[in-house]
Amino acid sequence: MATVGESRHVENTGIHIHARTIIAVLRTQAVNVLMFANLFSVIGAGSLAQSTAELLGDASVYIWFSSCISIIPLALMPPLSQIADYWGRRWVMLITSLGGIVGPLLVSRAQNVGTAIAGFCLLGVGISNQAQIYTIPSEVLHRKYRGWGQASANFSSGIGGLTGALMAGALVQGNAENFRIYWYTATGLFAIAIVGIYFGYTPPPRETESALSTRQKLWSLDWVGYVLLSPSVALISMALQWSGNPYNWANGHVLGPFIVGVVILIMFAIYEWYKPDGILHHGLFRHKNFPLAAVVIFLEGLTFYTCNAFYAYEITVVYGVSLFGAELRFIILFVGSATTSVVLGAYTTKTKQVREPMALGFILLVIFNAYMATIKLSSSVSHLWGITILAGLGLGLILNATMVVAQMATPSDMISVTTGFVSAVRAFGGSIGIAINNAILSSSLQTALPKDVAAAVEPLGFPSANLGLLIEALAEDSEAALAQVPGTTPTIIAAATKGLRAAYAHSFGNAWIAAACFAATGVIISIFITNPKAEFTVHIDAPVEQKLVELQTGVAKDYELD
Numbered sequence: 157m158a159t160v161g162e163s164r165h166v167e168n169t170g171i172h173i174h175a176r177t178i179i180a181v182l183r184t185q186a187v188n189v190l191m192f193a194n195l196f197s198v199i200g201a202g203s204l205a206q207s208t209a210e211l212l213g214d215a216s217v218y219i220w221f222s223s224c225i226s227i228i229p230l231a232l233m234p235p236l237s238q239i240a241d242y243w244g245r246r247w248v249m250l251i252t253s254l255g256g257i258v259g260p261l262l263v264s265r266a267q268n269v270g271t272a273i274a275g276f277c278l279l280g281v282g283i284s285n286q287a288q289i290y291t292i293p294s295e296v297l298h299r300k301y302r303g304w305g306q307a308s309a310n311f312s313s314g315i316g317g318l319t320g321a322l323m324a325g326a327l328v329q330g331n332a333e334n335f336r337i338y339w340y341t342a343t344g345l346f347a348i349a350i351v352g353i354y355f356g357y358t359p360p361p362r363e364t365e366s367a368l369s370t371r372q373k374l375w376s377l378d379w380v381g382y383v384l385l386s387p388s389v390a391l392i393s394m395a396l397q398w399s400g401n402p403y404n405w406a407n408g409h410v411l412g413p414f415i416v417g418v419v420i421l422i423m424f425a426i427y428e429w430y431k432p433d434g435i436l437h438h439g440l441f442r443h444k445n446f447p448l449a450a451v452v453i454f455l456e457g458l459t460f461y462t463c464n465a466f467y468a469y470e471i472t473v474v475y476g477v478s479l480f481g482a483e484l485r486f487i488i489l490f491v492g493s494a495t496t497s498v499v500l501g502a503y504t505t506k507t508k509q510v511r512e513p514m515a516l517g518f519i520l521l522v523i524f525n526a527y528m529a530t531i532k533l534s535s536s537v538s539h540l541w542g543i544t545i546l547a548g549l550g551l552g553l554i555l556n557a558t559m560v561v562a563q564m565a566t567p568s569d570m571i572s573v574t575t576g577f578v579s580a581v582r583a584f585g586g587s588i589g590i591a592i593n594n595a596i597l598s599s600s601l602q603t604a605l606p607k608d609v610a611a612a613v614e615p616l617g618f619p620s621a622n623l624g625l626l627i628e629a630l631a632e633d634s635e636a637a638l639a640q641v642p643g644t645t646p647t648i649i650a651a652a653t654k655g656l657r658a659a660y661a662h663s664f665g666n667a668w669i670a671a672a673c674f675a676a677t678g679v680i681i682s683i684f685i686t687n688p689k690a691e692f693t694v695h696i697d698a699p700v701e702q703k704l705v706e707l708q709t710g711v712a713k714d715y716e717l718d
Contacts, residue, residue, distance in 0.1 A: 186352030187289050187626030190249060192310050192316035193256060193345035194283040199320030200342060201225050201276060202464035203483060204328060204335045210633075211332045216402060219594050221276050223587060228280025228395045231386035234435045235377070237576020242366050242373040245288045245572070246357050256282025256346030257366040264339035275339075282346060287576035292357070295571055295698035299564070299691060300505065306559045307501025310552060314494025318487045325468075325483025356662055362698065364569075365704050376435040384424035386436065389584060391417030423501045437570060440577070445565035447568045448582045449517055449558050452514065455678040457552045457585030459521050462593050462671050463489070463547060470528075470664045472536075476655050485540045492548020493555075500556045508689040510557040511682060515554030520546045520676035525672035528666045533658055555680070564688040568697040571693075588676075593667035600663035605656065612655030619643050630656045660698045 201221045209218035229345070232252075240248045259279030267271040323341065327334040341367050395414035403409045428436040440446050452483035466490075468482035500513055524547040527539075566574040579607065605627055614620060622643050629637040630652055 186356035188312035195316035224276035227444030243675035260342035303504030310497035325480035385412035387616035388420035449562035454585035457582035458589030461586030488608035493552035515682035520550030521675035609655035
């Protein structure tokens with residue numbers, strides 16, 4: 157890693173990015189098209205999950221659509237980041253992105269939920285290259301411009317999310333079958349990204365790519381770590397997804413995978429403790445900022461994926477707003493995120509501060525989650541236009557700042573492994589967040605639904621013996637099923653529907669309370685981050701032009717001679 161003194165020596169020698177290099181850097185921004193496609197797909201998996209699962213015959217498994225694209229990247233990102241150091245970022249992105257073509261195509265043609273889930277698993281492979289997307293904009297620029305590098309990736313992410321949310325709502329309004337068009341579009345976006353990266357991102361080989369033979373590269377990979385980490389996090393995530401929906405904690409579907417996953421994860425931790433150059437290279441932990449950044453990004457992932465999975469769902473169920481109306485409100489989040497990314501890029505470059513924006517971001521998330529927890533049937537849905545912008549501003553501040561903190565805290569030759577680990581932790585946070593809040597929602601509904609529906613219909617003379625049949629019919633959202641329940645009238649059905657909405661409002665509130673508590677924890681953790689001001693230097697970790705590589709290497713040698 158370049159020292160401060162060495163970087164000043166480089167600056168004094170006159171090594172600067174010139175026109176040819178700027179063109180090369182701009183060409184690398186093809187990776188941001190891939191980031192756009194990734195977030196477009198993530199949003200579709202969350203926003204379209206409920207309606208798609210219902211259309212394909214099993215609404216109870218809707219949560220697995222989002223889970224697949226968080227569990228698969230979680231398992232693959234750490235090993236892919238290490239592989240990228242030896243074979244190059246370009247080929248890792250190109251090969252994994254093929255999953256982004258095949259997966260959405262499979263989802264678009266699905267006639268049952270099994271096929272759709274298989275497609276989302278392949279899509280999970282397609283978005284497992286996020287670590288490389290966050291790495292490249294940082295390593296091709298001077299370190300002092302790292303805030304701008306992350307801003308470019310997060311701006312593309314925000315625009316991708318905005319486009320996805322708007323398109324998802326517009327397509328399925330009145331015709332759920334139009335979800336297929338959305339996934340055709342996702343396939344096209346990944347295809348465009350592949351072409352752009354193939355022709356646009358052609359960096360000179362790194363030393364680890366050219367100096368080692370294939371056998372040496374294979375020997376350098378942490379195979380034992382891969383074998384332990386990937387199945388452990390996958391099993392834990394699967395167990396948490398099943399908890400409360402449809403199994404309880406004592407069921408073998410939950411307890412078995414969870415116990416096995418935790419045991420394997422402990423084995424992984426012990427193994428990495430004694431292996432200094434594994435996936436969790438000991439050089440990553442030389443500064444407290446790295447583990448703190450990992451905790452922060454875990455909490456951010458928990459909050460974002462919770463919002464992605466439940467925001468539109470709650471608005472449509474509780475307020476009866478159309479999916480398009482819900483998505484119109486949701487896109488405000490991405491407007492805020494994209495805007496904040498650009499502002500924070502300029503702020504970080506000028507002030508070299510990341511701790512303060514990070515803490516502010518979590519404070520905004522606490523406010524947003526706390527407000528969402530207070531929503532009742534009597535609440536005004538118009539307030540959501542304003543409160544949602546806070547979530548976007550908060551997420552934009554946190555993600556941008558955390559990536560900069562993590563990358564600055566570790567050696568420059570470990571930027572890919574650093575970003576891969578942090579991205580995997582974010583995905584793990586998302587997987588855990590969805591599972592925890594889904595369990596809270598399911599558990600709360602089991603109590604709230606009978607209570608609130610009974611309170612709404614029994615005073616009207618509806619027989620309590622038929623309450624179970626009425627709740628089942630409400631869950632099916634079928635007028636024909638409701639009409640067949642003995643004792644129902646239009647008045648009773650209207651009252652029961654209102655009771656259902658009240659139960660969901662209460663149950664969603666419990667999930668948002670949990671999210672607010674996690675965000676509050678993020679505020680506390682952020683305070684302990686140290687602003688890495690000395691690391692904002694003119695050193696370039698991975699120049700995209702061979703001449704600049706040679707020039708920078710030569711200056712570094714001159715500095716050593718001095």
